[in-house]
Amino acid sequence: MLTRRQFIRLAMTTTAALQLSDMLIPHLAEAFTGKKKPPVIWLEMMTCTGDYLSTANTLHPNMRQLLFDTIDLYYSNTTMAAEGEMAIRALLETAEREKGEFILIAEGTVPLKNNGQYGAIGYHPDGRLFTDIEAIRFLAPKAKYIMAVGTCASFGGPYAARPNPSGSVAVHKVVDQQVVNVPGCPVHPDWAIGTLTHLLLYGVPNLDAFNRPTVFFGKRIHDWCPRRQHFDNGIFAEQPGEEKCTYKIGCKGPVTFVDCPTRQWIGDHNSWPVEANSPCIGCVNPDFPDGMSPFYAHLPDMNVSGVRASTDKLGLGVAAFTAGSIATHLLANVATGRLGKHWIDGTRPRTEGIIRDIRKHAGDDKKQ
Amino acid sequence: MSQKIRISPVTRINGFWNIEVQVDGGVITDAWSSGIFFRGFEEILKGRDPRDAAYLTERICGICSTAHAIASSMAIEDALKVKIPKNAVLLRNLSFGADLLQNHIRHFYLLSILDFVRGPDMPPFIPRYESDYRLSRPETDRFIDSYRQHFEVARLTHEMVTVFGGKAPHQHGITAGGFTSLPTADKIQKFMGMLDLVGEFINDKLIPDVELLARRYEDYYRIGRGYGNLLAYGNFALAGRPGEFVMPFGVYSGGKFEKFDFAKIREHVHRSWFMQDQPRYPGEGSTEPAPDKEDAYSWVKAPRYDGKPFETGPISHLWMSGDYRRGISTMDRIMARVLEAKIVADLMRQWLKELQIGQPVFQPFEMPDREVEGLGFSGAMRGALAHWVRFKGKRILHYQIVTPSAWYCSPRDMHGIRGPIEEALVGTPIADRANPIEIGRVARAFDPCLACAVHLIDLKGKNRAAGRV
Numbered sequence: 001m002l003t004r005r006q007f008i009r010l011a012m013t014t015t016a017a018l019q020l021s022d023m024l025i026p027h028l029a030e031a032f033t034g035k036k037k038p039p040v041i042w043l044e045m046m047t048c049t050g051d052y053l054s055t056a057n058t059l060h061p062n063m064r065q066l067l068f069d070t071i072d073l074y075y076s077n078t079t080m081a082a083e084g085e086m087a088i089r090a091l092l093e094t095a096e097r098e099k100g101e102f103i104l105i106a107e108g109t110v111p112l113k114n115n116g117q118y119g120a121i122g123y124h125p126d127g128r129l130f131t132d133i134e135a136i137r138f139l140a141p142k143a144k145y146i147m148a149v150g151t152c153a154s155f156g157g158p159y160a161a162r163p164n165p166s167g168s169v170a171v172h173k174v175v176d177q178q179v180v181n182v183p184g185c186p187v188h189p190d191w192a193i194g195t196l197t198h199l200l201l202y203g204v205p206n207l208d209a210f211n212r213p214t215v216f217f218g219k220r221i222h223d224w225c226p227r228r229q230h231f232d233n234g235i236f237a238e239q240p241g242e243e244k245c246t247y248k249i250g251c252k253g254p255v256t257f258v259d260c261p262t263r264q265w266i267g268d269h270n271s272w273p274v275e276a277n278s279p280c281i282g283c284v285n286p287d288f289p290d291g292m293s294p295f296y297a298h299l300p301d302m303n304v305s306g307v308r309a310s311t312d313k314l315g316l317g318v319a320a321f322t323a324g325s326i327a328t329h330l331l332a333n334v335a336t337g338r339l340g341k342h343w344i345d346g347t348r349p350r351t352e353g354i355i356r357d358i359r360k361h362a363g364d365d366k367k368q
Numbered sequence: 369m370s371q372k373i374r375i376s377p378v379t380r381i382n383g384f385w386n387i388e389v390q391v392d393g394g395v396i397t398d399a400w401s402s403g404i405f406f407r408g409f410e411e412i413l414k415g416r417d418p419r420d421a422a423y424l425t426e427r428i429c430g431i432c433s434t435a436h437a438i439a440s441s442m443a444i445e446d447a448l449k450v451k452i453p454k455n456a457v458l459l460r461n462l463s464f465g466a467d468l469l470q471n472h473i474r475h476f477y478l479l480s481i482l483d484f485v486r487g488p489d490m491p492p493f494i495p496r497y498e499s500d501y502r503l504s505r506p507e508t509d510r511f512i513d514s515y516r517q518h519f520e521v522a523r524l525t526h527e528m529v530t531v532f533g534g535k536a537p538h539q540h541g542i543t544a545g546g547f548t549s550l551p552t553a554d555k556i557q558k559f560m561g562m563l564d565l566v567g568e569f570i571n572d573k574l575i576p577d578v579e580l581l582a583r584r585y586e587d588y589y590r591i592g593r594g595y596g597n598l599l600a601y602g603n604f605a606l607a608g609r610p611g612e613f614v615m616p617f618g619v620y621s622g623g624k625f626e627k628f629d630f631a632k633i634r635e636h637v638h639r640s641w642f643m644q645d646q647p648r649y650p651g652e653g654s655t656e657p658a659p660d661k662e663d664a665y666s667w668v669k670a671p672r673y674d675g676k677p678f679e680t681g682p683i684s685h686l687w688m689s690g691d692y693r694r695g696i697s698t699m700d701r702i703m704a705r706v707l708e709a710k711i712v713a714d715l716m717r718q719w720l721k722e723l724q725i726g727q728p729v730f731q732p733f734e735m736p737d738r739e740v741e742g743l744g745f746s747g748a749m750r751g752a753l754a755h756w757v758r759f760k761g762k763r764i765l766h767y768q769i770v771t772p773s774a775w776y777c778s779p780r781d782m783h784g785i786r787g788p789i790e791e792a793l794v795g796t797p798i799a800d801r802a803n804p805i806e807i808g809r810v811a812r813a814f815d816p817c818l819a820c821a822v823h824l825i826d827l828k829g830k831n832r833a834a835g836r837v
């Protein structure tokens with residue numbers, strides 16, 4: 001049992017230790033102790049706000065900690081108290097005052113049709129429409145870092161899908177500065193907050209060829225899938241709702257690089273699309289959704305216009321990462337667009353009786 | 369003296385919205401509501417596999433994605449006469465119910481209360497209007513405490529969607545043919561545990577908070593009445609009783625109830641940025657964007673029922689079911705939404721118990737190579753949502769969506785009749801023109817979602833163009 005005096009001493013020692021770490025990692029202190037909270041502008045453009053809402057689902061830190069203790073969110077269409085001219089002025093003033101300091105989180109596509117008339121964040125105080133393209137070009141050169149959250153801002157996503165009625169493009173297509181792409185439809189809160197944390201503490205993270213942080217987008221779903229053994233053994237779901245490999249009902253896991261199978265969605269790591277017996281639809285991919293659809297068609301069967309070239313490109317990327325023989329068969333088919341006879345045989349479900357079900361534990365027979 | 373006030377953007381909603389009002393003698397005398405972004409979702413759907421529509425239309429809206437998944441799946445099932453298993457009905461109700469709780473909790477705390485409660489003196493709560501905050505210091509602290517807590521609770525509701533739906537927003541469970549996840553004891557208990565926590569928050573925080581708000585802003589029971597026209601689609605299907613819903617269809621206008629008929633819906637585009645056209649039934653709509661059209665001021669069309677503008681949402685659902693008929697006003701809309709959250713949370717406990725372990729969740733179906741039509745709908749979080757689809761084999765020929773927000777954010781129609789929010793704003797007193805906080809109170813009480821309201825479009829026009837080539 002601690003005496004009160006011992007307890008106080010212990011508490012003070014702990015504080016001293018924390019201060020030591022503050023000295024060692026001054027950036028951490030700045031970012032997380034509230035001495036100087038990093039300024040953030042969250043710019044929603046052509047979006048469903050799903051990426052904002054998904055980010056608000058963050059577990060640790062949670063959105064309360066983030067909003068009240070970690071960052072100064074000067075502009076956010078969904079959060080801010082101000083509206084109208086007051087909101088627009090807050091945006092303009094923050095951009096000037098925090099120039100070179102603020103982190104720009106961009107959500108949504110930038111529509112270019114009719115001089116950007118298809119998407120606006122509001123009106124200027126002088127009455128002109130404040131278009132998305134004008135807003136992103138105004139803010140990008142002043143930001144310390146630019147983070148594109150969600151597949152729309154990163155690559156175009158659903159709103160840029162053919163025939164792209166609004167002429168939407170990704171953020172990196174219209175700004176000269178480096179954009180860190182954190183895709184996902186929606187983005188997983190861990191990917192968004194994790195990337196933000198990396199920017200705050202260590203600067204720009206390692207990026208892949210599509211400027212996605214490799215810490216989240218470096219694993220191929222297919223390689224880490226808990227149902228991989230079902231794929232290898234040829235146990236395939238014929239319909240959604242079957243607890244088997246979802247490859248034949250359209251899983252895009254073999255060409256999708258992200259950590260869903262291990263990270264899972266969200267908070268308490270509840271599930272992810274394959275665990276829900278549905279196909280991964282490749283929502284973090286640069287050609288989502290056009291290159292990833294029909295969602296229920298398995299890879300070599302896809303015949304949407306324009307898909308072939310992009311899938312080839314992804315397929316070649318995949319090749320560098322894998323060596324497994326079955327995966328190589330798959331890749332060959334993805335890359336050439338042909339489906340070999342031996343491959344069709346391989347995907348045919350075998351009689352389940354002869355498959356060793358890896359989920360069963362030793363001694364199960366005796367219990368029954 | 370007459371003066372115009374423009375609020376653009378109206379923040380703390382989903383999407384981008386512009387409101388202009390005319391103020392005479394301290395009272396709003398006219399109003400204009402306009403959506404200021406446009407994506408063309410229905411055009412994007414053309415030519416795609418009808419089974420993709422559920423996942424794609426979810427992407428219209430991040431806050432009510434499950435409602436679009438339900439309406440879209442239902443439209444495909446209607447066209448192909450697919451009967452989904454009882455488990456699928458229950459799992460859809462549960463996932464959609466969880467998303468509805470998410471919407472209602474976030475609408476109250478994240479989007480609404482800053483119109484009534486003075487937030488902390490830090491961004492994003494400053495700058496703010498300095499006007500008419502009526503709560504005492506301890507009451508304000510209590511609200512901000514609930515605000516801080518709601519982030520955790522809202523995450524739990526989305527976690528409930530992921531338990532069966534795989535992810536959230538834009539879940540995977542609800543799809544044409546039924547549902548994909550199997551109800552198993554581990555998932556059921558997890559869902560139930562989270563539901564209990566959310567239910568506690570609704571009972572212990574949300575309801576007392578809204579009651580306090582209603583006491584302090586009692587005059588808002590007399591502000592923002594609007595037309596008093598209410599429209600509701602059937603919401604939460606009853607398992608094993610096709611065509612029946614927990615919350616029934618209904619039309620309420622001029623103080624009378626009427627029987628609802630989809631055939632009486634027309635969409636007007638006279639003051640919208642679309643090619644001029646006569647009002648059309650959504651299943652036969654034909655419009656193309658015309659961003660330079662004179663006299664137009666919105667990307668939202670103007671849906672009318674039997675020629676009249678209607679509002680929709682929780683107050684309409686509860687009016688038809690008989691659970692709430694106190695009155696129609698800004699505060700009634702807010703109260704009804706909270707009450708709906710409470711009712712749905714209670715219903716969800718029942719649905720969880722009705723799940724049948726080991727029974728099917730998905731009904732396999734064929735897609736014959738002939739042209740078929742279907743209609744799917746949902747009461748959604750915000751009210752009447754419907755999807756009209758026509759397809760042949762694995763190709764969508766026509767897709768049309770009329771969202772709840774289009775009903776109440778709509779601009780004027782061909783007769784110059786104002787949309788429901790425009791009408792509700794008329795008569796609202798503005799105490800201080802420099803701090804017109806009253807506008808947002810009336811407008812946000814509808815729970816507008818411009819992400820849903822703005823989209824197009826018919827595909828016939830495009831077919832015609834292709835024919836010319």
